[in-house]
Amino acid sequence: MKRLESTEIGKTGAGPSKSGALTIAPASTSCGEVLVKLLENYGVELVFGIPGVHTVELYRGLAQSRMRHITPRHEQGAGFMADGYARVSGKPGVCFIITGPGMTNIATAMAQAYADSIPMLVISSVNARQHLGNGNGMLHELPSQRSVFAGMTAFSHTLMSVDELPAVLARAFAVFDSARPRPVHIEMPLDVIVAPAAHVSVAMPARSAKPCADPRSVAAAATMLQQARRPLILAGGGAVNAGIELQQLAERLQAPTALTINAKGLLPPRHPLLLGSNQSTAATRALVCEADVVLAIGTELGETDYDTVFDGGFRIPGKLIRIDIDAQQLARNYPPSLTLLSDAAGALQGLMQQLPSPSEPARPDASWGGSRVAALRGEIDASLDHPARMQHRMLEVVANALPDAIYVGDSTQPVYTGNITFDAATPRSWFNSSTGYGTLGYALPAAIGAKLAMAARPVICLIGDGGLQFTLPELASAVEAGVPVIILLWNNNGYGEIKKYMQNRAIEPVGVDIYTPDFLAIARGFGCAAQHVATAAELAGALRLAASANRPTLIEIGEIEWTGQEQQC
Template structure:
């Protein structure tokens, strides 16, 4: 007999799922019956939140949905934070959970892991949540989930299987081919109107978000065609290469870029929320658009949030850019063009403002000199905050972190593990602080077990340093921020990792070059000379 749980595994495998993150429990063991006979790799985190963060990192690198198997009740409440981060950053994630038997749902009798309604918990962090009430529903519900991932704004989907459905016979079901869905095409007449405005613009500005992550060639061609200084959100880093003459970096919260936004006669924003964590990390409401705003986004509602556009176009970012380019001059890339000069002036002003961050620049320059192809996966920590402004890379999907959107702690380590599993050949550096690492420290064991060679670059300031400074700036007596700092090197070695404290920059580079391929290397960097 083939059970519903076994059929689920077969269908996921047929649709290209190669990795599942989950912790087996008495309510999910029947989901595991079919895994040993499949080609799907199972990774066991030490906490369901870690499973969600691993799936997030895997999805950001691979472009495919990260898949989790989660138990009823505490498994679902544990993973909600990870789902919220993925929801905020538009990351595809498929969370398959169990739930109590259909005849026991919502009765409140104290059954194991019982909740009044799991779907209500997930309502704010999913594109949709569905309770499978019959085996026959499964193929169609999975198809709906992949429709979200492939043709809409990608976000988590939750499907829960009652315990009596997981074990129900499913031999009569047949594995079906994955539906081939396209993202919506934008309105051509609106794009022609946009192109006409852009051709007339004297001081255009281009704002590019994570919704363009699959369109690096189109972004570069569009910036060149418009001769427009270009600001990238954190999730869009790398869409313009580091030395591009039109690149402004991810500095929309800083005055030189804000002045360009005020001075621009036409601003074109594509695949970006225009949200606080990219445009107002100083929390002063100071990012303003002075001229006409044209927005392109796959999400119609997002076109009307944060800034109302004079021209709002719903559609796929890459297709929209290709259609726009057909109505724009080809243009030549020059360091002396009007747009490049505007960008260079802004970069020069930014460089003056970054003069106090020379130690962070030295840190990142040295890392990239040693590991030029590295991918950086970060937590909410000082190296991430500074790197968001300072670091530029030559390709997308190489810099992401949890300082955007939901802004959680504990993300960096498990997300880095997921990123490495998605592309094992590329070096992965986890940027994390001593406070954030204590949220997810046991996931070092998961990485050792999975033989994942990541570098955990631990910036240790012995507490919640950024929050302490925030309190002090507001004349609040620091409380709860000077936390106990354990011996991270001993703990990491106890988990089976390699672990060293970097004495100086030369020693750090030596450690990076000798990082093991089959287990994490934790490098502790103290926020003290010679690193500051």
């Protein structure tokens, strides 16, 4: 892959270089410069990317802009950083990516963001218009780059003229503002990037608002909920901006409320109606089957939240009301009795206006509500096996040491446990890659993006030794960018969860006992602080020290016993 050091950047002949990249500096304001100004006007703060010969013209105006550029060590890292930034800030993460291998490198990150409904704007180069689809063997050429990414984006568009740029960006931000937020890909041919564009307006169009539910549907849903004896709420990541409204509705209905992993924090920990994120457990499944009306808000009702045991055992036999901003999602997985096509906050506000006032008593069965939730949570806690108890106690040590932390997780054992047992204090403060697409290596770059979005709060990267080796070089990115993330490394010397999965199925483990390097030495070599901890007291002390550091810290922890006495340290 050709990068910025290519000598072809300095050529000054007319027309394209051998790589297909135009090498003459634009005589007037170029399309790439106008793009930078437009992004700045949309409020974009950060751009993630690795400059290459096919994207340098996107950088022409970047140094003079208010936007900060972050350089990862791999384009997949750029995508995961943009994802983590978007999840914490609520704003789209923006990437500048080169043609061909840069785009195929970022594909996994785009697919994870697509699965979890995360706003991401990927702006790439593509070969010059006269070379598109010709198969002439141009540098970084794909037969159809746009077609490759159409299936993991809200839309993928080839910018065939500079005059299209404002309208295409407006379409992208309309998706982010008012539709189900997912990645958008805009590819710019090399000759279009450098084309004169001084005449293109950088004025902002009117921004879109999120849709509101039909009043008749709201009234019908309110009637159904008011008549329910055993109402229950299932809230997903689509409700992440509706925490106040969700809590008010749950309390008005006295409805037990389960949150998906991406919805953690919408009800505060220890709220009497909070079921947690345990929809795959037998106890919660039984409770859902008892509910006569289930209100599902901004949730796919998908496998990675409701059937992590993969047995198809989650059912909703009662009436189902679905609220979603995606019309197609209203009809997927479980057939609804009633649908509300709407932003979650708007729909819940409408329901609250239709329901009886707080002074009027709720109508659920006497055994429903808070008392039933407390019994169920006690049953689930009692059912945890020994490793899960130890991992939960470890997470409690972290929460006690850093109560306002943001947790960014990979696919690793403590994350799987925390998905069931851990209650986040606020929305957007617990998320990981075990949902949706389920990739490895996500947590480190995503934690960097999260810390860039929320510098004032500690950001914990929860990752295993196998997953860390996917994106280990991003430690250098964190040091270079001055991002003091805390990497909590669960080191069990291999792919422990997969090994257990194989053993449970009487499969002789193969390929899971991988070589494990000296992570502490590697982290120090990158410029990070690093230490191993063996007790709860050591972990708490290391976390507090790391939270005040000005560089990343790697804290390695193995599978040790966390006793009740240690937990109090």
